[in-house]
Amino acid sequence: MGRIRTFTEVEVARTARQVFWDRGYEDTALPDLERATGLNRSSIYHSFGSKRGLFDAAVENYLDEVIRPRLAPLRGDTVESAALETYLLGLHAAMTEGHTALAANGCLLLNATGSPLGRDASLQTVVAAYCDDLRTAITAGVAARRADLDEAEQKSLAVTCTGLVFAAMAIVRVNAAAAGDLIEAALAQVRR
Amino acid sequence: MGRIRTFTEVEVARTARQVFWDRGYEDTALPDLERATGLNRSSIYHSFGSKRGLFDAAVENYLDEVIRPRLAPLRGDTVESAALETYLLGLHAAMTEGHTALAANGCLLLNATGSPLGRDASLQTVVAAYCDDLRTAITAGVAARRADLDEAEQKSLAVTCTGLVFAAMAIVRVNAAAAGDLIEAALAQVRR
DNA sequence: CGTATTGTGAACTGACCATTTCACTATAGA
DNA sequence: TCTATAGTGAAATGGTCAGTTCACAATACG
Numbered sequence A, B: 001m002g003r004i005r006t007f008t009e010v011e012v013a014r015t016a017r018q019v020f021w022d023r024g025y026e027d028t029a030l031p032d033l034e035r036a037t038g039l040n041r042s043s044i045y046h047s048f049g050s051k052r053g054l055f056d057a058a059v060e061n062y063l064d065e066v067i068r069p070r071l072a073p074l075r076g077d078t079v080e081s082a083a084l085e086t087y088l089l090g091l092h093a094a095m096t097e098g099h100t101a102l103a104a105n106g107c108l109l110l111n112a113t114g115s116p117l118g119r120d121a122s123l124q125t126v127v128a129a130y131c132d133d134l135r136t137a138i139t140a141g142v143a144a145r146r147a148d149l150d151e152a153e154q155k156s157l158a159v160t161c162t163g164l165v166f167a168a169m170a171i172v173r174v175n176a177a178a179a180g181d182l183i184e185a186a187l188a189q190v191r192r
Numbered sequence C: 001c002g003t004a005t006t007g008t009g010a011a012c013t014g015a016c017c018a019t020t021t022c023a024c025t026a027t028a029g030a
Numbered sequence D: 001t002c003t004a005t006a007g008t009g010a011a012a013t014g015g016t017c018a019g020t021t022c023a024c025a026a027t028a029c030g
Helices: A009-023 A030-037 A041-048 A051-074 A083-096 A101-105 A108-114 A121-145 A151-171 A176-191 B009-023 B030-037 B041-048 B051-074 B083-096 B101-105 B108-114 B121-145 B151-171 B176-191
Strands: none
Touching: A009 A030, A009 A041, A009 A051, A009 A101, A009 A108, A030 A041, A030 A051, A041 A051, A051 A083, A051 A108, A051 A121, A083 A101, A083 A121, A083 A151, A083 A176, A108 A121, A108 A151, A108 B108, A108 B151, A121 A151, A121 A176, A121 B176, A151 A176, A151 B108, A151 B151, A151 B176, A176 B121, A176 B151, B009 B030, B009 B041, B009 B051, B009 B101, B009 B108, B030 B041, B030 B051, B041 B051, B051 B083, B051 B108, B051 B121, B083 B101, B083 B121, B083 B151, B083 B176, B108 B121, B108 B151, B121 B151, B121 B176, B151 B176
16 A cells, blocks of 8 residues: 655665765755755655754764774674774774775764754764763773783773874864874874 | 044954854854954954954964963973973863863864864864974973983874874863863873 | 044845745555 | 555745945044
8 A cells, every 4th residue: 555665764864974974964955965865855854854853864874884883893792802903904094095985074973073063962962972982892902902901001091092093083084194193103002 | 543443353353262162153143243242243344354254363363372372381492391291281170170161162173173164175274284283292292201212102102192182172072071081091191 | 623434233135044835746555 | 446655846934144235423633
């Protein structure tokens, strides 16, 4: 009974994610989203309720398909000793070699923090949770790689490493080379 | 001959700086600026040409009156050995103790990076220069404090320390405690 | 006083935006 | 064919915004 859906919300959220990532929330207008998703305004509003609703779906998708896959190797019960280095090398490559979305646009969430949307409490909560996830994952990676350190030293190293990753993401759009240096510094600390 | 000026552009830029810092460029409307400066639109446009012109003046003022005074002790010919720690402790205090503009709003420039304005090339240049100044100053501070290290080690430490400061500024609005941890990590590295 | 400059007030322009609405088309199963 | 659901197209609504314009008021100097 009735016509079948010709799109899935995940696909649309993924497409919208890229647009928001490229142009930022405020600079993305409805016509941009219509064009990119191939959907009409009416359909977008029917599925997501508002531009903000679509953005929230895009953020979910960003976490699911961009952030968490990268962090996954750091989150198992038994973390490979090389996992953290692999993660950092992956970041470094993304930032310096190719024209990846990450190098060109930085982090979708961190960027939103400085934009008008960053005054929104619910978005701040999402960013804070992301920040926490990142620190937890890196802490696990540090523990696996640097079993020679005591717990306090591991924790301190994890904070440093997390901070360097954050700084790199915050600055990469403006100065990719500097971002690469930051990741290299993190690698050096992890390896020492 | 003729009426005397009743305001200086520096005063106005300083006031506007605070408004832009609190609310961000995009969320600051002309009426906000009129109210804060006590000036009429017409006067603002006569002195600064555009909203963007006033913002640029506010950024100049931010660098002159907020950033550079903090970095000054790190920039002399002979840098005090304790200068870097003093700088970091000042940042830490601003971020955790009081309700300072820095803790509440983060860094005016870094915030702008993620906003629509962050796509503007000339703003990116300003941010990149600021980033460079910061690294240079911290490098001098590291050299003064850690004469025991060789040059390569000093450089690596300086990059790490700069990154941690950046990360703290990028995250402080969302999570001031985490920002404080980052500065503490930087202190620990400098002192070791 | 005369004149040049500084500043105000208020209305207006033109653009852009998210959101709503609705008549219409398309496609599925019964 | 009937009906329910999916999706389109286009116009309208109401709001906000930066920037412009201009007649007018205030204040300085000669």
